[in-house]
Amino acid sequence: MLLNNIQLRSGVVGGTFLSTAINFSFNDVLFTAVMAIIGAVVSFIVSYILQKMFSDKE
16 A cells, blocks of 8 residues: 555656646746846845844944
8 A cells, every 4th residue: 555655746746746847847947047136236235234234234
């Protein structure tokens, strides 16, 4: 019974992964990468500004 359960789970996970991977296009991956870069840059800039505003060194 345990072996059957593992086979069922691996079949469901593998099928879900493959059906999702087929639907990705290059434009989706490129858009996600650009948005991640923009988010990282904005996060860095905001952190830097807040650090300068609230630093004790004056």
